[in-house]
Amino acid sequence: MTIEIPTWVDGRLTPVEKLEAHVKGLRHKAISVFLMREGRVLLQRRAMGKYHTPGLWANTCCTHPFWGEDSLDCAGRRLAEELGLTDVTLEYRDTVEYRADVGGGLIEHEVVDIFVGELPSGVEPKPNPDEVMDTIWHPLDTLAEEVTRKPEGFTPWLQIYLRDHATKIFTAADPV
Secondary structure: OOOEEEEEEOOEEEEEEHHHHHHHOOEEEEEEEEEEEOOEEEEEEEOOOOOOOOOOEEOOEEEOOOOOOOHHHHHHHHHHHHHOOOOOOOEEEEEEEEEEEEEOOEEEEEEEEEEEEEOOOOOOOOOOOOOEEEEEEEEHHHHHHHHHHOHHHEOHHHHHHHHHOHHHHHOOOOOO
8 A cells, every 4th residue: 555645855745655765765644642640650551563763662653644644633543543442632832843864764853743632541551462562651750861871772863852852842832
């Protein structure tokens, strides 16, 4: 199945096949979700069948919107597909850009809409084994330290988020 994702080519947004965007390191749209509960963040360990970064720990979920798909709709779709979670209220936090070598000759050059949500007690993920091999609720206050100590166990983008964007992601918006 060919999946086309929104990618900037010659300065305009164009649908490009997902693998081609990664092989060429093209700048493309993405989403990332961080679900929280009582000072902990839900991490997932990527399934071994993933075509890049298999077996590494990542944020709750991330993906690329389909061509024409809204970022918030994409985030909800992916939570359901990867973790069996539906009806989760998500808050947009920011848009960030990064470029990272993810191995195997592939580059993620993403413009990422980041969403954060609070998962209520009693609601637990039901990982899709084709996507996720494990989940853990990790204390947020020690996550950056652990990633710095053992970077080889975490995806490049999670490392970048924690190093460069943690304040944007994990600080609640000011009340109006």
